Amino acid sequence: xxxxxxxxxxxxxxGLAILLVFLFHGYYIGVENYPFGDLYxxxxxxxxxxxxxxxxxxxxxxxxxxxxxxTPNFIKFIKNRWIRLFPSMLICSVIIxxxxxxxYERPLGIPxxxxxxxxxxxVDEGLLERIFKTDFPVLESSFWSLYIEVKFYAIFxxxxxxxxxxxxxxxxxxxxxxxxxxxILEFHHLLPSGLxxxxxxxxxxxxxxxFVSGALIYIYYKxxxxxxxxxxxxxxxxxxxxxxxxxxxxxxxxLVILILIFVGALFWKPMEKFFSMRLFTFIGFISYPVYLxxxxxxxxxxxxxxxxxxxxxxxxxxxxxSLVLPIAYLVAEYIEPPxxxxxxxxxx
Numbered sequence: 001x002x003x004x005x006x007x008x009x010x011x012x013x014x015g016l017a018i019l020l021v022f023l024f025h026g027y028y029i030g031v032e033n034y035p036f037g038d039l040y041x042x043x044x045x046x047x048x049x050x051x052x053x054x055x056x057x058x059x060x061x062x063x064x065x066x067x068x069x070x071t072p073n074f075i076k077f078i079k080n081r082w083i084r085l086f087p088s089m090l091i092c093s094v095i096i097x098x099x100x101x102x103x104y105e106r107p108l109g110i111p112x113x114x115x116x117x118x119x120x121x122x123v124d125e126g127l128l129e130r131i132f133k134t135d136f137p138v139l140e141s142s143f144w145s146l147y148i149e150v151k152f153y154a155i156f157x158x159x160x161x162x163x164x165x166x167x168x169x170x171x172x173x174x175x176x177x178x179x180x181x182x183x184i185l186e187f188h189h190l191l192p193s194g195l196x197x198x199x200x201x202x203x204x205x206x207x208x209x210x211f212v213s214g215a216l217i218y219i220y221y222k223x224x225x226x227x228x229x230x231x232x233x234x235x236x237x238x239x240x241x242x243x244x245x246x247x248x249x250x251x252x253x254x255l256v257i258l259i260l261i262f263v264g265a266l267f268w269k270p271m272e273k274f275f276s277m278r279l280f281t282f283i284g285f286i287s288y289p290v291y292l293x294x295x296x297x298x299x300x301x302x303x304x305x306x307x308x309x310x311x312x313x314x315x316x317x318x319x320x321x322s323l324v325l326p327i328a329y330l331v332a333e334y335i336e337p338p339x340x341x342x343x344x345x346x347x348x
Contacts, residue, residue: 008276009266009272009276012275012284014056016052016055016284019052020258021291022049025294025295025299026302028041035313036316048250054207058213061214064153064215065214074158077153077161078154085146085150088288088289089146091335091336092289093116093292094116095331096292097115097139103296105299107296108137111137111139115136115137115138118139118147119139119146125138130200140292140295141295152172155175156171156211159172165219169212173209180206180242182198182199183203183245186199187244210239210242212239261275285332286332289331289332302320305319
């Protein structure tokens with residue numbers, strides 16, 4: 001199902017991904033800041049909600065390769081990606097910064113000016129700190145996945161336009177294998193001491209396997225060439241080792257279910273229809289600004305609401321998250337598009 005040259009079900013899957021991330025951030029990861037503490041820490045649905053990010057990476061691999069096939073060169077591709085990502089990042093960063101004193105209960109505290117720079121540049125704080133020899137406080141911890149996305153765009157884009165599609169995918173997959181091998185060796189204390197210095201640089205690449213899997217299933221979706229379906233299966237099994245130290249059977253089952261949902265929504269009509277429902281596609285449409293805005297703002301709202309209104313704890317994150325959605329909608333529907341249009345005119 002497509003709408004305006006956009007595969008509608010992908011918006012629905014983005015909606016599912018952000019809802020999973022909400023469960024993780026709203027009920028599990030910040031127990032020291034929640035009014036209800038660790039009450040839900042053993043709930044499997046929320047405990048593994050962070051796997052929504054892997055679903056985002058799968059979708060991204062699918063969409064980025066589709067976008068590259070319609071884009072003539074690397075410079076144009078990078079311009080398009082920057083225009084897609086930068087306006088919301090800038091707008092949401094300003095919103096977070098200027099409202100921080102109202103949401104003073106936010107777990108990361110009141111941000112300073114330097115905290116704006118990593119997000120706007122799409123460069124993680126650690127790298128900036130190593131370059132400039134000064135600290136760059138985190139504005140929002142959820143920004144980390146955007147830094148990984150941008151690394152993927154740059155490396156895959158160079159390989160794709162210099163070589164070809166398959167060699168580019170192979171290159172990204174090799175980078176993933178090197179990174180995950182490094183992680184496994186380090187976990188088992190088998191890594192030569194001389195290589196430990198590269199830990200800060202190699203860690204993010206353990207997520208690259210998911211981009212490869214998403215790109216491979218896109219090729220199969222488009223061409224129905226079973227070689228790419230088999231390659232997707234192999235790549236996905238390998239990608240599941242992305243965080244070796246966190247491996248456990250329940251997490252892996254949860255992840256397999258998400259992968260099956262991703263594939264099922266693309267190839268099985270009943271599931272495609274389900275995730276193309278307005279609920280999912282609307283949340284998916286605003287998922288980028290929601291992702292950028294929600295974590296600290298939601299926790300602060302939970303504390304504020306709980307201090308004034310006694311409502312069941314399980315509803316508290318839902319109400320708080322719902323209050324973030326209108327802000328994200330305003331960004332996605334009314335503020336971001338004119339900025340993108342202006343940037344396209346300037347950079348054409």
